[in-house]
Amino acid sequence: MIEFMSIIRAIFGLALLPALASAASQPQQLSAIMTFESKVLSSEGVEKQTRFQERFIRDGRNVWTVRLLPAGTPPHVHQAGDHQHKHDTNFVLAAKWIALDAQQKAQLKFVRQETKTIITPRTEEFAGLGFDGSWEHAAYLLDRSALQQMRVLSKPAPAGCQWYERSGDKLYTRVLWDQAWQLPRQIETGSLDGLSFNRISIERRPMPATMPWRTLAGYRAVAYEDLLD
């Protein structure tokens, strides 16, 4: 979530608008894979590329994202001292579970399968952990009202989809929005000089038989504050 949300925010942060009646919105059930890619050419002539994928599952009240590890991913390294008091506060590989509570407020939890723990931060800690608290951003990956401020492109798009663009003096953002899914299929951003490029591609997948947040029996609750030394 940290990387993912900060990418989304970096794209839309320039003109964040109040979320569209976020409490009332009930997104449809959907399961997808998100692919994040970036490419940049440095002034020392080095081209750097990155790529990673995350699973995205949502229903009307929950959004679950988790990193997908390609075959051959080296085992992840626990920091020295993990087994003493220096607790692991690296949540990159934990599932991020954002759920609406009874007050229609989005609550963030990290779920660690390997230790069967659910880590709950306080609301004030959300932003520091990469979640801005917006259900709209979590469930739709962007602020849908921001699309209204963008230019509609005549670029060919799949049925039910539409390309939008916003461009400044140096940077551009393009979104391929799927009206039925209520989710982007593609978000592209980059510099107009072509030196840097980022893309998030979203492909639909079948729904899992059981929603992942319904498989947490026996998990232990841990307060995020208790992980701080």
Place this chain on the structure above:
Amino acid sequence: MKKTLLAALFVSAFAQPSLAAGEAKNVIFFLGDGMGPATVTAARIYKYKEEGELNMEKLDGKTRTARVKTFSNDAQTTDSAPSMSAYMTGVKMNNEVISMSPDTKPTKPNGKDSACAANNGKPVDTILELAKAKGKAVGAVTTTTVTHATPAATYAHICHRDAENAIAAQAAVGGLGYNSKLGDGLDVLMGGGWQFFRPTGASGVRTDGRDLIAELQAKGYTYAASGSQLAAVDGKNTSKLLGLFNKSHLSYELDRVKGKLDEPSLKDMTLKAIEVLAKKPEGFFLMVEGGRIDHALHGTNAKKVLDDTIAFDDAIKAALDEMQKRDPGLKNTLIVVTADHDHTMTINGYGKRGSNILGTVKDYKTGAESKDVNGNNYTTLVFGNGPNRKPVRSNLLEGDADKSQVLHDDYQQETGVRLGSETHGGGDVMLFATGAGVASKTFKGTIDNTKVFSLLKSAYGF
């Protein structure tokens, strides 16, 4: 026998002309958790500009500043348990250990319950316990849980800092697991962490079913659970005060103020503690910790670091002013301000004087953005390690519209090595002291952290 003692006294007095001889009736020990020299400098620039001074730096005309070596018994870079314990007991112990002998091995607890074996090391006396034994009033206040390593090192003894249920029990007067060296108990204990005082059935995490808050109230403690409840406590007519203002740690100062949370500031707690403790004719010992400076540093969030450091510095100012009223010239009051260890935050060059310490580096000649070899700007404050190391660096925006912009409340400074949580640093820390005549002048030069204990002890004349 008498003759030998006198001779020994004379010789040692002669050899060390500035040896303190018990001028201090009261000691207030301020501990900024993780507040290394770069944090002090950055906080100074943040609030008072380059040419200004923090309140802690004004102590005794800046002449009583020492450097403290912080290594622990087993580690080049310490954690807060043995470093605070060294200040409080004069003994160097292993990382994770709280005020125990050097042979004590840390044993990871079961949840929050102690798993320390009975023969695993021995408790060593703390300066707070010694002060209590001399009839002084004693207390500890913090912005973390009151059972966290730093406050725990003043009043508890345990083989592992994470056993916070057992640490809480050591403060519960007369109950199972009580630290009898505390006599009739701590006179003041304030901070966060009520979960360690309540049973699991009452939203706490105690597995023994005890409600330590009720137990302490039965022993005559006044209990405050919020900032407004604390404000309503009449310190002049209170001799035992327990304040637990959050289930876990108190909020960061930035969040407390912005969210108008009903938690006391460190200054509020410090002043109330003095009001309660200073009534005792024999004097008092008070420990005040700015505990979340360390947490913000671990998250490489410099803005919260600096706001919590300023809140800590404001508590020092309030205590100085209050004690000047009660003890003009601080003749009998020693005030010490230090940190338990450093962090890996550092200050990049070559910024223009007057530029925002939280911002990007502006060339001191041209005022233009300084750039890295790839043409991207960078912030003045960065960390040796921590969570924010991007696969590819990019240009930074000096705004606060969202978390990716460097002036945002939740911006995380960039780091050299990527770790989930930033580590402590192994560098020396600063110590400032004032008051109690010659006593504060004994803190000078580069000293070991264990030496601080013996200087406190001789300041009291113990």
